[in-house]
Amino acid sequence: MVKAVVLGAAGGIGQPLSLLLKTNPLVTELSLYDIVNTPGVAADLSHISTPAKVVGYLPPDDGLKKALTGADIVVIPAGVPRKPGKSILNAQVINAGIVRDLATGIATAAPKAFVLVISNPVNSTVPIVAEVFKKHGVFDPKKIFGVTTLDVVRASTFVSEILGDLSLAPKVVVPVVGGHSGIVPLLSQSSHPLPSGFAQESLDKLTNRIQFGGDEVVKAKDGAGSATLSMAYAGVEFANKIIRAVKGEKGIIAPTFVNLAADKEGGEALKKELGTDLDYFSAPVELGPEGVVSIKALGKITDFEAGLVKAAIPELQTNIEKGVTFVGASKL
Numbered sequence: 557m558v559k560a561v562v563l564g565a566a567g568g569i570g571q572p573l574s575l576l577l578k579t580n581p582l583v584t585e586l587s588l589y590d591i592v593n594t595p596g597v598a599a600d601l602s603h604i605s606t607p608a609k610v611v612g613y614l615p616p617d618d619g620l621k622k623a624l625t626g627a628d629i630v631v632i633p634a635g636v637p638r639k640p641g642k643s644i645l646n647a648q649v650i651n652a653g654i655v656r657d658l659a660t661g662i663a664t665a666a667p668k669a670f671v672l673v674i675s676n677p678v679n680s681t682v683p684i685v686a687e688v689f690k691k692h693g694v695f696d697p698k699k700i701f702g703v704t705t706l707d708v709v710r711a712s713t714f715v716s717e718i719l720g721d722l723s724l725a726p727k728v729v730v731p732v733v734g735g736h737s738g739i740v741p742l743l744s745q746s747s748h749p750l751p752s753g754f755a756q757e758s759l760d761k762l763t764n765r766i767q768f769g770g771d772e773v774v775k776a777k778d779g780a781g782s783a784t785l786s787m788a789y790a791g792v793e794f795a796n797k798i799i800r801a802v803k804g805e806k807g808i809i810a811p812t813f814v815n816l817a818a819d820k821e822g823g824e825a826l827k828k829e830l831g832t833d834l835d836y837f838s839a840p841v842e843l844g845p846e847g848v849v850s851i852k853a854l855g856k857i858t859d860f861e862a863g864l865v866k867a868a869i870p871e872l873q874t875n876i877e878k879g880v881t882f883v884g885a886s887k888l
């Protein structure tokens with residue numbers, strides 16, 4: 557029995573993400589919460605012939621609490637997407653408040669659930685969830701995840717394009733580390749190496765395309781939002797890994813933005829490797845029934861990649877502090 561909850565389920569990401577979760581036969585209950593339209597989305601999805609029972613909730617009559625009660629996994633794509641020409645930090649104040657309030661609901665109604673944060677800026681919203689949980693005395697760093705899977709998905713796709721064979725895309729594995737902004741694809745560790753003699757200029761371009769993949773979509777959508785369909789795909793890729801791990805499957809590894817206290821030994825080793833004292837970082841993480849089993853080291857990386865990691869750290873630090881300060885200044 558797995559109860560999955562989507563907060564922000566009527567949105568551009570929320571709807572296709574809910575659809576994909578409904579297609580997972582391991583999900584037995586699917587709760588959809590949003591400030592608008594969830595009864596319609598739920599009625600629509602409920603006609604699909606898969607096991608999950610779908611119910612839509614709105615804020616009145618304790619809707620959030622009802623949606624969350626008994627949750628095993630909560631995915632949060634609630635919030636405002638950024639506008640063209642703005643950075644991923646656009647709308648951060650609105651989203652910070654939304655995520656803080658939803659996290660309060662989770663901390664009280666489903667404190668043991670796995671929480672998967674999609675709402676941007678992920679580097680700040682994950683610390684926001686963590687700080688709210690700390691205030692409620694229910695913080696477990698092993699169970700709070702920033703979803704950086706779209707960065708991973710983009711890396712697989714763009715590398716397979718370079719290799720001239722898109723059919724490789726589902727098999728190409730590239731660890732992506734840093735944050736979701738401050739993204740560093742470790743292309744030297746790609747399961748499918750880049751063509752020999754791949755020029756530094758081409759590597760710069762490919763790296764930049766992965767780092768700023770979101771901009772490509774925002775520009776193409778021309779005012780109609782940011783990535784939604786690819787994000788829904790990526791979000792469910794990650795959610796399904798969590799569900800498989802909860803069900804006891806071993807050896808599942810995925811990059812995700814986590815509090816490094818989730819694995820004391822691995823976290824400390826990673827901090828040493830990074831030469832910083834960051835509390836959060838996105839790195840490949842092994843998942844198990846209780847959440848994070850271990851956080852992996854970066855391992856052997858090139859000087860180019862090491863430079864990108866080093867350059868990402870100050871902004872990451874600022875983003876994390878913003879999230880922590882925001883909750884510190886909030887009355888909860």
Ligand SMILES: NC(=O)C1=CN([C@@H]2O[C@H](COP(=O)(O)OP(=O)(O)OC[C@H]3O[C@@H](n4cnc5c(N)ncnc54)[C@H](O)[C@@H]3O)[C@@H](O)[C@H]2O)C=CC1
Binds near residue numbers: 564565591784
């Ligand atoms: N982590 C990642 O890689 C990515 C993150 N994002 C982020 O995901 C978020 C959502 O993006 P879209 O779905 O395109 O936006 P959207 O505007 O289409 O949908 C957001 C939904 O959140 C709902 N919402 C607003 N306040 C709420 C509240 N208090 N409680 C519950 N629901 C609430 C809205 O009613 C709406 O249905 C944005 O912050 C965006 O930047 C987007 C793409 C990739």
Ligand SMILES: O=C([O-])CC(=O)C(=O)O
Binds near residue numbers: 637644770773774782
């Ligand atoms: O770029 C954005 O605003 C949305 C996002 O996080 C992405 O597409 O990776």
